[in-house]
Amino acid sequence: MHFASDNSGPVHPQILQALTEANSGYAMGYGDDAQMGTLRQTLRELFEAPDAVIYLVATGTAANSLALATLSQPYQTVFCSSVAHIHEDECNAPEFFSGGAKLTLVPGGDKMTPRALRNSIEGEETRGVHGPQRGPVAISQVTERGSVYSLDELQALCAVAAEFDLPVHLDGARFANAMVSLGCTPAEMSWKAGVDAVSFGGTKNGCMGVEAVIFFDPKHAWEFELRRKRGAHLFSKNRYLAAQMLGYLKDDLWLDNARNANANCDYLAEGLRKAGAEFLHSPDANMIFASLPRATHQKAFAAGASYHLWDGSLEGPEDALVGARFVCDWSIGHDQIDQLLALL
Numbered sequence: 001m002h003f004a005s006d007n008s009g010p011v012h013p014q015i016l017q018a019l020t021e022a023n024s025g026y027a028m029g030y031g032d033d034a035q036m037g038t039l040r041q042t043l044r045e046l047f048e049a050p051d052a053v054i055y056l057v058a059t060g061t062a063a064n065s066l067a068l069a070t071l072s073q074p075y076q077t078v079f080c081s082s083v084a085h086i087h088e089d090e091c092n093a094p095e096f097f098s099g100g101a102k103l104t105l106v107p108g109g110d111k112m113t114p115r116a117l118r119n120s121i122e123g124e125e126t127r128g129v130h131g132p133q134r135g136p137v138a139i140s141q142v143t144e145r146g147s148v149y150s151l152d153e154l155q156a157l158c159a160v161a162a163e164f165d166l167p168v169h170l171d172g173a174r175f176a177n178a179m180v181s182l183g184c185t186p187a188e189m190s191w192k193a194g195v196d197a198v199s200f201g202g203t204k205n206g207c208m209g210v211e212a213v214i215f216f217d218p219k220h221a222w223e224f225e226l227r228r229k230r231g232a233h234l235f236s237k238n239r240y241l242a243a244q245m246l247g248y249l250k251d252d253l254w255l256d257n258a259r260n261a262n263a264n265c266d267y268l269a270e271g272l273r274k275a276g277a278e279f280l281h282s283p284d285a286n287m288i289f290a291s292l293p294r295a296t297h298q299k300a301f302a303a304g305a306s307y308h309l310w311d312g313s314l315e316g317p318e319d320a321l322v323g324a325r326f327v328c329d330w331s332i333g334h335d336q337i338d339q340l341l342a343l344l
Contacts, residue, residue, distance in 0.1 A: 001300075001340045002332075003268075003307040006174070006286065009329035012206035012257065018247025019208070019240060027239045031055070035242035042249055043200070043212060048187040053221040055213045055228060056241040060173045061090045062233045063199035063211040065097040068136055070215075070224045071167045071197060074099035076135030079120055083110050083144045085171055097231055102132055110145035110281065114156045121164050136196075137161040141189065142174040145280070146287030148181045151188055158194025168194055173201035173211075176258035177285040191216040202248050206257045206330045210244040257330035261286040265328040268337045275344035278321065280310075286328045291321040292344065300343045 002008060027033040040054045057063050064086050068078055078094060080086055082105040086094045095101060104124060108116045117137065125134045139157060142148055149157070161168045170190060172178070175198070179189055190198050197220070200212040215224065228234050235241055248254045265286040269279075277290040289310060295318035297309065312322035328337075 001303070001305040001336050003305070003326040003328065003336075003340070005308075006204040006261065006327050006329035008306075009206070009331045011208045012247075012253065012330065014250065014253050015207055015244050015247040018243045018250070022239050022243035027237075029236045029238060030234060031238045033239035033242060035239045035246055039212075039242045039246050039249075042246065043214065046186050046249070047190060047214065047216075048185070049191060049214075049216050051216070051218050053215045053218045053224070055224060056235070056238060056245065057211055057213065057228065057233045058209045058235065058241065060085070060171075060199060060201060060203065060211050061093050062228075062231070063201075063213050064138075064169070064171050065090065065093040066224060066227050066231060066233065067169050067197045067199055067213050067215075068094050068101070068138060069098040069227050070220050071169060072098050072101045072135040073133070074101055075133055077102045077104045077124055077132040078135050078138050079104050079106055079117060079166075080138040081106055081110055081112050081140060081143065082108075084138060084140050085144055085173065086138055088144065097227065101135055104132070110140075110143035111147050111149060111153070112139070112157060114160045117157055117160050118163075121160070121166070134164055134166055136167045136169050138169045138171060139195075140171040140173075141178045142181075142285045142287065145289055146285060147282050148178045148284035151182060151184060151193060154189065154193040154195070162194060167196040170195045170198045172198050173204055174285060175200050176205050176254045177262055180255060180258040180262055181285045190214075202245055202254070204329070205248070205254060205261070207244045207248050210241045210248075212245060258286075261328045261330050261332065264332045264334070264337060265326075267334060268326060268328060268340075271337065271341040272326075272344070275341065280323055288326040289323060290326070291323045294318050294320050294322050296344055297322055297324065300340065303343050305340055305343065
């Protein structure tokens, strides 16, 4: 009954097999390996972006921070949701890697609205040399509360950014889960909507540890390469990152994994509804935020369930509602879900 995080699940056997196959003989380092060349072409075709430049790092924090640093200047500010991963969960890495660019938090919860974004943008660059200058817009898809922006919502946010000539970065740690939820193509959820750069996640969806950074304008290539090297995220044995991503994309494994995670999340959500849970956010992909009585949480944890309480603790009145986060990864099955639901 492990619903704590999609970071906690196992590596898919197909990806382990890809690593094994890559672990033979010699290959040039630092991204000059044959696997990386194949991967670049594969991702360009997948995103319908023949001029895109593609790089690999091992963590989502590195992907987001280095991408935003490439799109911004130290005297600028990055516009993001108040609960964005780059704000809440990356220990100021975007500010560090950008050399000091701050974050401006757009009010309104996990999903930014065009009006709130425009108001936040217009509120900056108003004090001349004394204040922060306007910088990139950062969008999380899936959001940190499990919601998914529709294509129209993405396009509307990107349109606001374009009004101010600001680049847009998409944190796609759960890119596959969002895409499956929308039933769209990678291009439709990225550059066709107005996105300039994507952190294309693999780690949360069955990989061991790999994220692709994709810039649709190759003008960013050299600066990103320098920033990645200076930031100590250029892997000498890059082939093992590339092999993971190739294994992830082969035979649409990445989509199958996301479909499985999302479908099982739907199954869990239905069970929680029947148990009387109150949902805090729309469970659009593979994460659920729901409130249950404290006594229910106590019973579930005592039986070995693993998930995170979100707005309270196990101590207190047993009938009080306590929010929790449940995440389904690619390997979750109905057996684990049924075991949890039986406790509710």
